[in-house]
Amino acid sequence: MELFFDLLLIFLLVCAVAVSLSKNLLNSIIVYMSFSLIMSVIWILLESPDLAITEAAVGAGVTSILFIITLKKIHEIVKDNEKDKQEEHHE
Numbered sequence: 001m002e003l004f005f006d007l008l009l010i011f012l013l014v015c016a017v018a019v020s021l022s023k024n025l026l027n028s029i030i031v032y033m034s035f036s037l038i039m040s041v042i043w044i045l046l047e048s049p050d051l052a053i054t055e056a057a058v059g060a061g062v063t064s065i066l067f068i069i070t071l072k073k074i075h076e077i078v079k080d081n082e083k084d085k086q087e088e089h090h091e
Contacts (some may be wrong), residue, residue, distance in 0.1 A: 005045055012038050029067045036060035 015035040022028040022069030043052035 001045075004043070008038055008045070009041050014044070025071055026068075029064055032067070033064045034082065036064070041049045 013037065015031050015038065019028050019031040019035065022031060036055055039059065040052040040055040043049070043055055
């Protein structure tokens with residue numbers, strides 16, 4: 001069991017570094033979701049099921065969905081700005 005816990009901690013560190021170094025925002029969100037899920041498993045191993053459920057629901061669930069919606073909105077804003085710039089050049 002100690003080996004499993006140590007592996008989870010290593011994966012947690014890998015996720016933390018990967019989310020910092022990732023250039024693609026969608027990949028960062030997916031790695032963040034993985035981080036939250038690993039953290040919820042660690043909370044279960046530490047015998048804190050209430051924290052595990054909260055981490056899974058808020059960290060991997062709600063926050064990730066909000067990040068994805070925000071990313072989609074940002075892409076729409078960028079596309080609108082590019083479209084406006086193209087219309088200015090054609091005039």
